Amino acid sequence: MLKRLKRINAAASKALLDAGAAGLVAMTAIIGWQVFGRYVMGSSPSWAEQAALTLMIWYVFFAAAAGVREGFHIRVLLIESMLAPRPRRLMRLAAHIVVGAAGLAMAIWGGELVARTWSHVIPTLGLPRGVAYLALPLSGVLIAFFTIELIAEDAAGEDSADAPGGEAA
């Protein structure tokens, strides 16, 4: 069961990071196009900046969700490194529960934010602002989902996927 979840999560987080990398490249192309358009074509596309920003919000929140599983978010290791294995595992369990709860909150109240901003249209894009912010609740769901694996591993007494030196480090 846990093994299967691990496989799904590993694939999901890799897909998120790949998509994020593609987003970064696309964003570079858009801003490059904006400069090129201004000097070479005589006019720059009005949608460029807003589109690049929306893209950035999306890949930041998706890659950040993957980061929960891969353990690349910066954190304080000082106390953890001083503890014996058993209390360390309990502390990691507590930390993972906090991250999962924050993800859940982002899913719920980020969703409320999307609902509230759905009627605001971004003029240059013709899209609701809520579309840009949709990344928050989706990322929240993913974060909550990824922490299930981490919490299950802590409870089972294994080194979790995001542990330093663990499989994903």
Place this chain on the structure above:
Amino acid sequence: MELAVLLLTLTVLLAIGVPVAFALIGSTLAAFLVMDIPLVVMFQRMAAGISVFTLMAIPFFIFAGDLMYRAGIAARLVQVAEAVFGRTRGGLGQVNIGASMMFGAVSGSPIASASAIGSTMIPLMKEKGYGADYAVNVTVTAAIAGLLIPPSHNMIIYSAASGMGVSISDLFLAGIIPGILTGFLLSLTAWLVAIRRGYPKGVFPGWRPFALAFVAAIPGLMTAIIIMGGILSGIFTPTESSAIAVIYTILVGTLVYRTLGWTEFKGAALQSVKTAAMVLLIIAAATGFGFALAVLEVPAAMASMIGFLTDNPIFILLIVNVILLLLGTFMDMAPLIVITTPIFLPILMPLGIDPVHFGIIMMLNLGIGLVTPPVGSVLFVGSAIGKIPMEQSVRTIWPFYLAMIVSLMLISYIPELSLALPRWFA
């Protein structure tokens, strides 16, 4: 009471190893619950905090820096520095600092600088008999000097956090002299330590190899001219310049050096997305946390507390510096810029301290925090490359801390060091 909930929750969450971004989110939500503020406000602040056009420069500068490393631009800068500084006592330390300063002028991220220069210089220095601790110390502190040299994505965060649009090009210009000063003091320190430890002298390779190395590095060094030239002449905005830096680096890497293949490109994009996501999520979360502080009137309380202690600008600047240095040891640079700028800028501006000047003070101050334990991302990267525990490099880093503190004091109390260049170009 509400403030106690906010700060205590943050401290506990950080201590048990919750990632910084999530500790900021969790503690703000806890405080909002006590304060009866709807939780949606937190996510609205986060969304607003990241929806800032200028912040797009952060992923671009990170991406450009990573590409420069993988395309071998960093290694070519090292060769130039080697030809120039190799002859002195402990020459490789000087080479390291020189290369870091040059890399600082083409890249906007201190982590990119430490990993790019470090992965070339640290193994080389260890091989030539330099202590791993010395190699790491020189690399990480030189990356902080490079942080002051434009471009710098942290200055862009500061400009956004100031809420009054402090000019990014002024900040970029203002960083040049303080960056060189800091680099000079570090190089003096590295030289003195090298003498004490009896490190070897290098040999001058002769003018021809020097000229060759320099010519080979020109396409890379051009990035600095394109970025600063483009911004100062108004051809493009700082954000656009960062995207142009990415595109230019890709062109140099594929067409001129022919070192940048698909594997390197993909690796750089993946690594940059991770770093950018981490930094920007923290900025978003810190915006929400800063909002909670503002609702709790912390900025006003801090102002009256400092005003109660003294009204002497010299002491106030000292107090602010000490507070930032302390915070910097256990918090990362980006969230601190976002959280503390709106607190300190309103205190300092009425005293006649220019926001550009304070920006540079903050860059170096919080930059020092990047190389101090327990949380110091640049120190962490450097120690990992040097394959030594962070504690081991910190044991002998004191002379370098001292050099940076001296530089910080000079920069704090001689505003002209920062303001002369922006005024000259104005």
